[in-house]
Amino acid sequence: MRYGFIGLGNLGGHLAASLRRAGFAVTVHDKDRKAADCLVEAGAVWADSVRALARQCDTVFTCLPSPQVSQAVLDQILDASRPGLTWVEMSTVGRDEILRLASHAATRGIATMELPVTGGVHLAAKGEITMLAGGDRSLFDLHLPALEAMGDKIFYMGSLGNAAVIKVITNMLAFIHLVADGEALMLAKRGGLDLAQAWQAIKASSGTSFVHETEGQLILNGSYDVGFTMDLALKDLGFAMGFGRAFGVPLKLANLTNDIFLEGKEAYGSNAQSTQIVKLLEDAIGEDLRAKGFPARLE
Structure with a gap:
């Protein structure tokens, strides 16, 4: 499975790095190309755009600053993705918003899991951040090895929106x-x-x-x-x-x-x-x- 990671800021960069350290194939993108330099040196693949990343990956993680940015990025993912792709939203968004975005993704055959994190950037850097998952249990079980690479305490909270x-x-x-x-x-x-x-x-x-x-x-x-x-x-x-x-x-x-x-x-x-x-x-x-x-x- 190839993972994509979009949003390499204070938090996302560390999470993507943990995935790569654990041996997962990772393709990355950020609006700031320099944010990906260390990841590319560690073996990650750079994608020039969100759409290019979505075409290459089976599952896409996003770690973004606002619901508005999540909406814009999701639209680009959907433009380029194929049915069967999974979108894992790590950004902090409201319950109604994640349900709305997931419903929009489902019309294109894309499954959604929410995965907000808590504990701080310093724990993300060590792969010890707490992860709060919501969505279909089968998706959680499928991606649990990747979650364990990024986090320490991982809680499955139940249906989408609970996290x-x-x-x-x-x-x-x-x-x-x-x-x-x-x-x-x-x-x-x-x-x-x-x-x-x-x-x-x-x-x-x-x-x-x-x-x-x-x-x-x-x-x-x-x-x-x-x-x-x-x-x-x-x-x-x-x-x-x-x-x-x-x-x-x-x-x-x-x-x-x-x-x-x-x-x-x-x-x-x-x-x-x-x-x-x-x-x-x-x-x-x-x-x-x-x-x-x-x-x-x-x-």
Whole structure:
């Protein structure tokens, strides 16, 4: 089986590299040709266009920044593909959107599986990211070896659309935790505590979180370099609030967090790192959250 991979950004490039390291035949494409250089050196095949890639592959993974881009890329895949091809969407899209796109693909004989991932770019680089699969169980079983090459913990969530819901839930929690972690660290700083020791104490406590243990380090370093933007955070929070309305669940914390991220985007720009949301608090009270011994990037 030849896999195609479209979208070689912060996340997709690492995922495609894991596939290739595991010995899978991989053809790649990205709007930025340079993003594929390392993959081609490792034995991947470059395709000059989405259509060229679709003609060469049995299964196409996409890892893209927005539903609009997913729609545009899928249209090109369908223009060139043959019946029997499988499309695996790894981008974060809403449940209604993945169902709509899958229905569109099915009219051309193309099967769809959703496969959003969570855990961060540093885990993708090590092939240890968490994968959330939705779709026909036979597709999941067929492609499980490829999934195991890219990820560590792999959850089959059931029918198509279910993975979109749980992915949005996990991201919603992450952004809420991020804002809370900044406030907690600032309390420690203003309380006269050593921030490095405070971080360790929180990590060992009932109040810890994955966000504290990972992105908290980037805050204390001052790099904020998580490889995820304000715009992407707001996109995912928008999906969460949409689910809240659809399911009749009031999401007070998510709505407040969304408002805070809108402030962050206004202050630092749409392409600012999502972890810079904590900088709003730092700037507001003129106090930074810096401690020695923390990395600029997660490994």
